[in-house]
Amino acid sequence: MAKSRKTPAGRRDFLKSVVAGAATLAAPAEALPARPVAERPLHAMPLLPPLIETDPPADAEVLTLDRSGSDFMVDVMKSLGFEYVCAVAGSSFRALHESVINYGGNKSPEFITCCHEESSVAMAHGYAKIEGKPLCIFAHGTVGLQHASMAIYNAYCDRVPIYIMIGNNLDATMRDSAYGEWPHSVQDAAAMVRDYVKWDDLPISLQHFAESAVRAYKIAMTPPMAPVLLVADSELQENPIPENANLHIPKLTLTTPPQGDSGAVAEAARLLVQAENPLIVVDRYARTQAGIELLVELAETLQAPVIDQAGRMNFPTQHPLNQSNRRGAAVANADVILGLEATDFWSALNTMHDQVHRTSRPIMKSDAKLISITTGDLYTKANYQDFYRYTGVDLAMAADAEATLPSLIGETKRLITADRKRAFQDRGAKLASAHERALEQARTDASYAWDASPVSTARLCSEVWAQIKDEDWSLVSILRHFSWWPLRLWPFDKHYQYIGTQGGGGIGYNAPATVGAALANRKHGRLSVSFQDDGDLLFAPAVLWTAAHHRIPLLSVMHNNRAYHEELMHVQRMANRHSRGIDRAGIGTTFEDPHLDFAKLAQSMGVYAEGPIDNPKDLAPALKRAIAVVKRGEPALLDVVTQPR
Amino acid sequence: MKRFRAYNSAILVALVMMLIFSSTRVSVLSAAQGSKSSDVPAGNAENGKRVFTNHGCYECHGREGQGSTMTGPRIAPDPVPFEVFARYLRKPTGEMPPYTAQVVPEQDLADIYAFLRSRPHPPAAKTNPLLK
Numbered sequence: 090m091a092k093s094r095k096t097p098a099g100r101r102d103f104l105k106s107v108v109a110g111a112a113t114l115a116a117p118a119e120a121l122p123a124r125p126v127a128e129r130p131l132h133a134m135p136l137l138p139p140l141i142e143t144d145p146p147a148d149a150e151v152l153t154l155d156r157s158g159s160d161f162m163v164d165v166m167k168s169l170g171f172e173y174v175c176a177v178a179g180s181s182f183r184a185l186h187e188s189v190i191n192y193g194g195n196k197s198p199e200f201i202t203c204c205h206e207e208s209s210v211a212m213a214h215g216y217a218k219i220e221g222k223p224l225c226i227f228a229h230g231t232v233g234l235q236h237a238s239m240a241i242y243n244a245y246c247d248r249v250p251i252y253i254m255i256g257n258n259l260d261a262t263m264r265d266s267a268y269g270e271w272p273h274s275v276q277d278a279a280a281m282v283r284d285y286v287k288w289d290d291l292p293i294s295l296q297h298f299a300e301s302a303v304r305a306y307k308i309a310m311t312p313p314m315a316p317v318l319l320v321a322d323s324e325l326q327e328n329p330i331p332e333n334a335n336l337h338i339p340k341l342t343l344t345t346p347p348q349g350d351s352g353a354v355a356e357a358a359r360l361l362v363q364a365e366n367p368l369i370v371v372d373r374y375a376r377t378q379a380g381i382e383l384l385v386e387l388a389e390t391l392q393a394p395v396i397d398q399a400g401r402m403n404f405p406t407q408h409p410l411n412q413s414n415r416r417g418a419a420v421a422n423a424d425v426i427l428g429l430e431a432t433d434f435w436s437a438l439n440t441m442h443d444q445v446h447r448t449s450r451p452i453m454k455s456d457a458k459l460i461s462i463t464t465g466d467l468y469t470k471a472n473y474q475d476f477y478r479y480t481g482v483d484l485a486m487a488a489d490a491e492a493t494l495p496s497l498i499g500e501t502k503r504l505i506t507a508d509r510k511r512a513f514q515d516r517g518a519k520l521a522s523a524h525e526r527a528l529e530q531a532r533t534d535a536s537y538a539w540d541a542s543p544v545s546t547a548r549l550c551s552e553v554w555a556q557i558k559d560e561d562w563s564l565v566s567i568l569r570h571f572s573w574w575p576l577r578l579w580p581f582d583k584h585y586q587y588i589g590t591q592g593g594g595g596i597g598y599n600a601p602a603t604v605g606a607a608l609a610n611r612k613h614g615r616l617s618v619s620f621q622d623d624g625d626l627l628f629a630p631a632v633l634w635t636a637a638h639h640r641i642p643l644l645s646v647m648h649n650n651r652a653y654h655e656e657l658m659h660v661q662r663m664a665n666r667h668s669r670g671i672d673r674a675g676i677g678t679t680f681e682d683p684h685l686d687f688a689k690l691a692q693s694m695g696v697y698a699e700g701p702i703d704n705p706k707d708l709a710p711a712l713k714r715a716i717a718v719v720k721r722g723e724p725a726l727l728d729v730v731t732q733p734r
Numbered sequence: 735m736k737r738f739r740a741y742n743s744a745i746l747v748a749l750v751m752m753l754i755f756s757s758t759r760v761s762v763l764s765a766a767q768g769s770k771s772s773d774v775p776a777g778n779a780e781n782g783k784r785v786f787t788n789h790g791c792y793e794c795h796g797r798e799g800q801g802s803t804m805t806g807p808r809i810a811p812d813p814v815p816f817e818v819f820a821r822y823l824r825k826p827t828g829e830m831p832p833y834t835a836q837v838v839p840e841q842d843l844a845d846i847y848a849f850l851r852s853r854p855h856p857p858a859a860k861t862n863p864l865l866k
Contacts, residue, residue: 443829532865536856537808538800545800551864572802578865654793658805661790665831671838672788733793734802 156192159184159326161295161336163193165302166225168338171198171252173216173608175209176227177236178202180268181256184326185227198225201608201639203601204631206233210240210316211591211598212605212632213251215565218401218588219609221376223250223309230257230278230320238282239595244316245285246475247400247592248373248464250309251316253286255279258323278320284472287315295325295336303339311344312376312489313464346489348496349462353486357460358500360425360484362509364458366516367391368423370437371490372398374430378584380491381405384429387498390505392517393427394419399568399576400432402587407528407580409521414531414577418523420452428461428482429490435478445666458483462490462497475593531577543730544705546648549620550574552708553646556716557616565606566619567591567599570655571648572734575620585615596653597628600645604636607643607724616719617642621726623649623685630690636724637695644719645726646712647687647700650733652679687728700728774816774851775844782849785842789833799850806830810850819847 162185166174174189176182189200203209206228213224228237234255244251257278264270279289288308292298298321305317330336349357361367369388375381384404388395394412395404396419404411412419420426420438428434438453459482466487469476486493505513535547550571563585564575581587588606591598599622607617626647636643657678664671675681684701691698697718699711708729715725786792786799795801799810806829813819820843823833859865 529859532859532862534801534803534808535865536859536862537810538796538798539856539862541796541798541800543797545796545798546802547800548864555864569804572804577803657790658793661793662831664790665833665837668832668834668836671790671833674790674793732796732798732800734796734805 154329156330157184157188157327158295158298158330159188159321160192161330162298162302162321162326163188165299165338166198167193169252169302169306169341170222171225172220173201174198174225174227175201175203175212175605177204177206177209177233179227179229179233179256180270181229181233181258181273181323182227182254182321182326183256184323185254185256185321188326201635203635205601205629206236207240207597208601208604208629208632208635210237210244210251210253211601212608212635214240214244214247214249214591214598215588215602215605215607216609217244217249217251217314217605218247218602219563219565219585219606223252223306224605226251226253228253228255229273230255231273231275234278234282239593240598240601241282241316242285242473243591243593243595243598245287245593246473247589248313248315249592250314252306252309253316253318254321255318256323256326257320259291259320260322260324263324279318282316282318284470285316286318287468289318289320291320291322292325293322295330295334298325299336299338303341306341307343312346312492313468315468346492347464347467347487349486349488349493351496353484354493354496355500357427357462357484357486358497358504360458360460361391361393361427362501362504364423364425365512366422367393367425367427368419369393369395369427369429370398370420370431370434371395371401371403371429372432373400373589374490375401375403375584376491380494381582381584383491383494383498387494387501389517390498390501390513392513392520394520396420396437397576398431398433398437399573399587400430400589402581402584402589403429405580405582406576407524407582409524410517411524412520412527414527415523417452421454423457424454425458425460426453428459428463428480429494430463430465431461432463432465433477434459434461434480434482438480443662460484460486462486462488462493464489528577535574535578538732540705541732542703542705543650543732544703544708545732546572546734547574547578548705549646549648549708549729549731550578552705552712553618553620554579555709556712557618557644560616561614562586563606563610563615563617564588564619565603565610565617565643566621568620570622570734571620585610585613596622596625599625601629601632601635603643603645604632604641604724607636607641608639611642611722616716617644619643619645620648621645623647623651623680623687624653626687626690627680627685631694633691633696633724633726634694640722641724642719642722643724644712644715645691645724647726647728648731649685649687649701649728650731651681651684652733654678654733687726691726691728696724696726698726698728700726701730702727703730774847775840777841777844777846777848779845779848779852782842782845782847782852785838786846786849789838789842789846791846794830798853811853811855813847813850816844816847819843 209226216224228234258264258270258274290301292301309317388410395410396416397403397413439449439451441449461482538545539548567590603619610617661674664674688698688700711727715727718725794806795809801808
């Protein structure tokens with residue numbers, strides 16, 4: 090590790106010299122009084138004039154340097170293939186920042202200016218779900234990471250790789266109060282998020298950094314994927330690269346995902362082929378387009394229904410075997426149920442009743458056989474409870490489901506006899522008919538309140554579809570609050586057309602995640618579309634500025650129901666339970682008096698916007714105008730006042 | 735604000751609810767076709783709309799009673815027979831919170847019911863070009 094500046098005043102005096110030089114250019118030295126360093130309390134700094142030092146310190150001999158450790162760190166980042174680094178600028182990683190934009194040429198990675206660390210991470214979350222690889226995040230090790238923590242938790246729960254690099258001033262003798270470096274420093278920076286990152290490290294040399302950086306990437310990308318964190322100490326960033334350092338960047342070889350044990354795969358195939366009514370339940374299953382195609386092949390081979398819990402784009406929505414719109418019936422009918430990365434398998438098989446005394450009951454047959462294939466069995470922590478209720482299965486494979494499917498398909502095909510094949514065909518015909526009826530039911534359901542104002546979510550969904558159906562579209566938002574209409578009505582069949590939910594349920598994900606996903610889609614020329622909840626956008630709306638500044642094309646259609654509506658329903662439930670104040674649930678949960686004007690909010694940040702729109706007849710022309718803006722490469726937002734769900 | 739939401743479980747619960755409600759709706763709607771209008775107490779639809787909003791019914795069922803797969807079934811313009819409707823509101827057997835007589839008087843129920851029945855029937859989905 091470099092020690093060339095290990096005099097107590099090394100970096101501090103270097104900075105003072107720079108400030109002094111600038112001030113001297115601006116005014117005669119005798120016009121401003123010199124102030125001793127001891128008179129610079131942190132809180133008073135903005136009020137003081139620039140410093141002038143009439144006598145340069147004796148040890149301030151180093152004013153410039155050719156390459157610092159942060160340059161090498163950027164070399165490492167480039168070797169890992171990061172396209173972007175998302176960050177709110179911060180002094181604890183100022184050297185990294187400067188190295189990215191100058192030494193690295195601000196390309197691969199390009200610095201994306203964010204306005205909240207939670208947005209930085211959520212942007213990376215959305216990006217990773219489209220691109221299948223992580224973005225890099227820079228943040229202060231203390232206040233920046235604290236801002237980022239909820240978004241990291243979301244990504245952790247969602248098993249999405251995020252690459253977090255935080256600045257810190259570990260050496261107490263190098264901290265300058267003038268820059269807030271004492272409260273911005275921490276002994277163990279990663280401690281506060283260690284429960285929900287997969288791995289972290291504090292490298293103390295540049296070679297250590299290189300090896301840990303490559304290791305971190307590999308760990309993040311090994312299923313189950315998850316965020317990782319490296320501390321980039323400010324001294325390591327800013328010190329010169331030592332002569333004869335002999336630095337090298339290790340080779341990155343991603344780990345192949347683990348496949349299920351061959352004996353267990355054979356047993357699973359046997360159970361599935363012999364079953365009268367097998368069922369496949371999927372959640373965070375498909376990592377790639379190939380994963381979707383493998384699941385189609387397995388389902389068609391068995392003519393088995395698929396229930397998609399919508400954690401990823403897993404299975405074509407309008408495939409005849411997709412029975413997600415009738416999952417209760419499908420589960421109740423099944424005698425063998427295969428869970429593929431079924432994060433909350435228990436809730437696929439049971440119901441819970443939210444009355445005064447919560448009760449649950451199974452909806453599956455008591456003798457149904459359960460098979461699970463999940464990387465969740467390979468990696469579980471204790472504190473945060475994102476592992477869901479325990480499900481007693483008959484066959485458990487601690488393996489990556491997508492990686493296991495080729496062998497499961499092969500084994501299944503090997504076991505199918507002519508008799509079974511005929512039975513499968515009969516089953517498939519019935520399922521296709523049920524799928525068609527469910528689709529017709531969804532269309533009928535959508536027709537109600539068609540002309541209502543506020544606009545029905547089904548109408549809004551259909552109006553958007555009419556405008557994007559001939560484009561290469563990518564729906565990048567969560568849909569739970571939107572009654573899942575797109576998944577019920579639109580034909581999804583590509584991996585990038587849907588990216589699931591936020592994982593941990595933390596609000597404030599959708600707006601930045603959709604911007605991040607749109608950033609990933611940009612180079613592919615896709616039309617990114619988001620149904621944006623009002624309450625979510627209010628958490629960190631400045632991500633709209635990031636989208637405008639970086640010319641990230643994204644159509645955001647507000648689902649503005651003027652409430653934290655889920656909370657409104659929760660409070661309503663409590664009021665009803667107590668038979669009191671049932672007309673007061675809106676207190677603390679709704680955005681009334683005044684109404685928010687999201688169009689003006691977006692416009693103030695340089696985003697094309699229209700609204701509020703509350704007449705459904707106004708939607709089509711507004712959508713055409715907004716899409717034209719997005720096709721020019723810019724973001725656009727339509728504020729639509731909507732029905733609650 | 736409650737940040738944590740049990741997403742996956744809630745999704746499934748809601749969808750199962752939908753199935754339960756849907757089944758109930760289908761069977762009861764058949765019964766409703768044979769019921770007499772005299773079985774329904776007189777109600778004021780305009781006041782029913784106000785009460786429907788103020789009592790929070792719209793939160794789960796939509797402002798037109800159109801329903802949602804996530805929160806509550808469609809209840810307009812063809813609600814279940816009034817007797818079933820009133821009984822269910824007082825003592826729901828599914829996920830709906832109870833509306834006791836202490837907070838929703840009988841006349842309010844009649845008015846809400848009148849409001850629900852006053853909602854327009856949509857044209858058939860097959861005739862809607864955006865739903866093809």
